[in-house]
Amino acid sequence: MSASVIELSQIEKDYPGVKPLDKVDFAVRPGEIHALLGENGAGKSTLIRVMGGVTKPNSGTMTYLGKPVSWQSPKEARAAGIHVIHQELALFPELSVAENILVDTQPRGMFGLISNRARHVRAAEILAQLGVDIPTHAKIDELPLADQQMVEIAKALVGRVRLLILDEPTAVIAGREVDLLFENMRRLRNEGVGIVYVSHRLEEIFEIADTVTILKDGQLVGTSPVSALTREEMITRMVGRRLSQIYPPRRTAPAGGRDVLTVRNLKAGPRVRDVSLNVKVGEIVGVAGMVGSGRTEVAEAIFGTRAVESGGIEFDGKPFETKLPKGSIAHGLGFLTESRKDDGLFLGLPISANIVAPDLDGITKHGLIDRKQERAVAMRQIQDFSVATPSPDVKIGNLSGGNQQKVLFSRWSRIASRLLILDEPTRGVDIGAKVEIYRIVRRLADSGVGVLMISSELPEIVGLSDRVFVMAQGYVVGEIKCDALGEEAIMELAVRSVGHREAETDQRAEPVG
Amino acid sequence: MMVPLDTPMPRSQSISMASVFERYGLMIFLVVLMTVAALASPTFLRPANLVNVLTIAAPLGMVVVGQTFVILVRGLDLSVASLMATVAVLATAFKATTNEAIPMIFIAAIALSAVVGLVNGWLVAKRNVSPFLATLAMMIILQGIRFAYTGGAPISTLPPGMGFLASGRIFGVPVNLITLAFLAIAFGIVLHRSRLGREIFMVGSNPKAAFLNGVAPDRVVILCYVICSVCAGIGGLFLLGYVGTVSNWVGQGYELDSIVAAVMGGVALTGGRGNIFAALLGVAVLVVINNLVLLLGFPIEMQLIIKGVIIIGAAAFYRTRLA
Numbered sequence: 001m002s003a004s005v006i007e008l009s010q011i012e013k014d015y016p017g018v019k020p021l022d023k024v025d026f027a028v029r030p031g032e033i034h035a036l037l038g039e040n041g042a043g044k045s046t047l048i049r050v051m052g053g054v055t056k057p058n059s060g061t062m063t064y065l066g067k068p069v070s071w072q073s074p075k076e077a078r079a080a081g082i083h084v085i086h087q088e089l090a091l092f093p094e095l096s097v098a099e100n101i102l103v104d105t106q107p108r109g110m111f112g113l114i115s116n117r118a119r120h121v122r123a124a125e126i127l128a129q130l131g132v133d134i135p136t137h138a139k140i141d142e143l144p145l146a147d148q149q150m151v152e153i154a155k156a157l158v159g160r161v162r163l164l165i166l167d168e169p170t171a172v173i174a175g176r177e178v179d180l181l182f183e184n185m186r187r188l189r190n191e192g193v194g195i196v197y198v199s200h201r202l203e204e205i206f207e208i209a210d211t212v213t214i215l216k217d218g219q220l221v222g223t224s225p226v227s228a229l230t231r232e233e234m235i236t237r238m239v240g241r242r243l244s245q246i247y248p249p250r251r252t253a254p255a256g257g258r259d260v261l262t263v264r265n266l267k268a269g270p271r272v273r274d275v276s277l278n279v280k281v282g283e284i285v286g287v288a289g290m291v292g293s294g295r296t297e298v299a300e301a302i303f304g305t306r307a308v309e310s311g312g313i314e315f316d317g318k319p320f321e322t323k324l325p326k327g328s329i330a331h332g333l334g335f336l337t338e339s340r341k342d343d344g345l346f347l348g349l350p351i352s353a354n355i356v357a358p359d360l361d362g363i364t365k366h367g368l369i370d371r372k373q374e375r376a377v378a379m380r381q382i383q384d385f386s387v388a389t390p391s392p393d394v395k396i397g398n399l400s401g402g403n404q405q406k407v408l409f410s411r412w413s414r415i416a417s418r419l420l421i422l423d424e425p426t427r428g429v430d431i432g433a434k435v436e437i438y439r440i441v442r443r444l445a446d447s448g449v450g451v452l453m454i455s456s457e458l459p460e461i462v463g464l465s466d467r468v469f470v471m472a473q474g475y476v477v478g479e480i481k482c483d484a485l486g487e488e489a490i491m492e493l494a495v496r497s498v499g500h501r502e503a504e505t506d507q508r509a510e511p512v513g
Numbered sequence: 514m515m516v517p518l519d520t521p522m523p524r525s526q527s528i529s530m531a532s533v534f535e536r537y538g539l540m541i542f543l544v545v546l547m548t549v550a551a552l553a554s555p556t557f558l559r560p561a562n563l564v565n566v567l568t569i570a571a572p573l574g575m576v577v578v579g580q581t582f583v584i585l586v587r588g589l590d591l592s593v594a595s596l597m598a599t600v601a602v603l604a605t606a607f608k609a610t611t612n613e614a615i616p617m618i619f620i621a622a623i624a625l626s627a628v629v630g631l632v633n634g635w636l637v638a639k640r641n642v643s644p645f646l647a648t649l650a651m652m653i654i655l656q657g658i659r660f661a662y663t664g665g666a667p668i669s670t671l672p673p674g675m676g677f678l679a680s681g682r683i684f685g686v687p688v689n690l691i692t693l694a695f696l697a698i699a700f701g702i703v704l705h706r707s708r709l710g711r712e713i714f715m716v717g718s719n720p721k722a723a724f725l726n727g728v729a730p731d732r733v734v735i736l737c738y739v740i741c742s743v744c745a746g747i748g749g750l751f752l753l754g755y756v757g758t759v760s761n762w763v764g765q766g767y768e769l770d771s772i773v774a775a776v777m778g779g780v781a782l783t784g785g786r787g788n789i790f791a792a793l794l795g796v797a798v799l800v801v802i803n804n805l806v807l808l809l810g811f812p813i814e815m816q817l818i819i820k821g822v823i824i825i826g827a828a829a830f831y832r833t834r835l836a
Contacts, residue, residue, distance in 0.1 A: 305725070326727035335725065343725055346718035348785045357715060357726040364708045371706075 286465030334416025402433025579744025597749030626746030634738030718785030
């Protein structure tokens with residue numbers, strides 16, 4: 001066995017109140033693809049930041065290429081041959097592909113000035129090495145996301161890379177691009193580069209990785225060859241409990257009776273072409289599909305923040321035409337949006353104000369806020385949803401992601417007496433909070449609320465939904481009933497339909513063009 | 514082979530100290546300033562001087578009450594000073610020599626201010642013009658209208674009662690302070706107790722989330738600009754009473770002073786955070802500094818330098834607090 005590229009021993013990182021890394025050992029050998037697994041908040045990102053020189057650990061040692069090191073800056077780590085590709089791409093959208101690839105090492109020409117010609121030649125070489133065909137003069141923001149990802153990877157190949165760290169690189173790419181990425185990863189592996197690979201998609205880990213290290217709550221669960229573990233074992237180690245304990249039991253009798261929401265042939269903008277679906281009283285209906293398949297846009301059209309071109313939305317059997325969220329809220333509709341920070345929370349305001357936000361009517365008397373009542377409502381919701389906070393006056397920005405999400409649930413479930421739309425309800429929360437949220441959703445449904453749940457996490461869709469609609473490119477391409485529910489069935493529909501639709505669109509486009 | 518990495522950071526203690534400082538920092542600063550002033554010059558604590566300081570502070574305080582509303586919804590209003598001068602010119606336009614005209618003057622001033630605020634708010638909320646540009650343009654337009662009317666010459670045809678606004682007293686308390694207190698409490702209740710106030714904080718904190726929670730952000734933003742202009746208009750009348758004659762530059766500098774005072778008082782330029790009464794404390798700090806410079810016999814230019822240094826200090830203080 002050859003010596004490690006990097007070896008971390010007993011690494012610890014402390015922040016006030018949290019300990020993202022607790023005595024973690026981690027080593028990557030040259031020519032190895034080493035998967036790093038763990039739920040959100042398990043410490044993967046912190047570990048990556050430590051290796052990349054962004055974060056300094058409080059204690060522990062790090063050995064790189066046989067020498068003890070303590071990075072003072074990301075620059076130092078990069079100069080030594082460690083390249084990190086973060087989840088959020090670190091590209092300059094206004095600059096060209098070539099300028100981005102050679103951002104750290106601009107080639108010099110006469111008089112020490114940057115040579116534009118040399119830059120494009122060198123960038124083209126690197127891209128050719130990767131096997132992708134991207135024009136070096138193109139601006140980054142003109143490129144599709146997958147190409148941007150490739151540019152990011154090309155950046156890693158500029159210098160001598162010894163350790164390549166990829167943090168969820170496949171979150172934004174699919175199909176052929178993933179194959180291309182894996183091809184390049186294998187090539188680098190054969191050249192002796194050590195690769196750390198973070199992904200939530202277990203299938204990918206089985207396909208590409210040699211070794212897997214699992215983290216949980218900042219602690220090392222274990223490291224082993226990928227071939228030694230089954231999928232089930234990986235999940236069990238990652239979440240610390242068996243899958244069957246994560247999701248609440250489905251309702252014994254299938255939801256019967258009336259539709260609370262009926263959508264017929266909805267058309268609303270380029271992402272919603274033809275959508276029909278329904279939610280019954282007390283039912284959890286999942287909406288699956290790729291990112292960009294139009295799921296969020298459907299929710300927006302129902303809630304009244306996106307203009308409807310044609311088709312019908314019926315609410316409790318009556319035509320429902322909302323122009324504003326205000327009207328939807330008054331009808332007992334709630335919408336838990338995808339991005340907690342961007343359009344959900346009032347970060348600088350107290351928890352109580354966040355809870356009562358859509359229901360100011362309920363706490364207003366003669367134009368003034370009844371603070372006593374507001375507090376009482378907030379206290380009750382905090383207790384019901386077991387939000388961990390000493391007081392409702394704490395600013396919501398100070399809570400953890402999971403607790404913030406529980407506050408949002410407590411906000412919407414209070415006013416959503418008929419229908420609750422959830423868009424990625426467990427994004428960025430740890431497994432403990434997830435389990436609680438799943439119970440909350442089931443409890444709401446059991447109390448008679450219809451739930452429409454959009455999620456990119458297939459296990460969540462499969463584990464929680466009573467029925468699932470699959471969307472692709474603005475169309476509902478299939479409905480899967482409870483007994484046929486499975487990740488494979490959903491994926492097959494979502495992927496197959498994409499190809500099908502593409503062919504169809506091409507045919508239709510031709511006579512016009 | 515083993516290299517120890519840096520030691521764990523200390524915690525908890527420094528955090529609580531910081532929060533005490535955050536809450537009472539400005540008040541402590543004001544007390545320190547006043548102590549320095551009292552030690553530096555025996556004149557400072559004399560009732561006559563203190564009343565003088567407060568009298569100067571009152572019109573600025575009125576402007577700050579309004580400015581706070583606008584800053585809370587992520588805006589700022591550069592047209593307040595120009596509006597003050599324009600209101601003053603408007604007051605002379607009645608060519609009144611008796612006090613019967615005073616109510617008319619007030620009504621006209623408030624009406625003009627409300628229209629100015631509506632236009633500012635409409636531009637910002639409905640046309641997406643940046644607050645900086647919209648109110649800067651408004652400042653210039655008002656200036657032009659004013660100059661066109663006065664031809665540049667100062668006017669002093671005013672009802673004699675206008676002077677009462679500046680120097681008059683009721684039960685020994687200056688009228689302008691009573692008015693400021695009334696405005697501050699009334700708008701303080703609106704901001705910190707009423708439903709509208711809650712909507713203002715929601716819009717300032719996250720306009721998109723506010724909309725999704727059933728609030729109409731545009732309406733709220735426009736209202737804030739109207740409140741700001743009306744406060745500035747009233748401030749203009751009181752300042753006019755203090756100055757006595759109307760030049761085209763009454764109130765010059767109040768736009769920046771009002772923003773500085775509010776920011777020193779902890780009203781965040783990023784919106785959604787602040788308190789009217791803390792902003793008024795910022796006014797107190799500002800006028801005490803000005804007074805101190807005068808009492809110490811420094812050249813008036815020192816006011817500007819010290820003011821600038823304090824703005825930077827305040828900004829840096831709130832910046833680190835957020836980090």
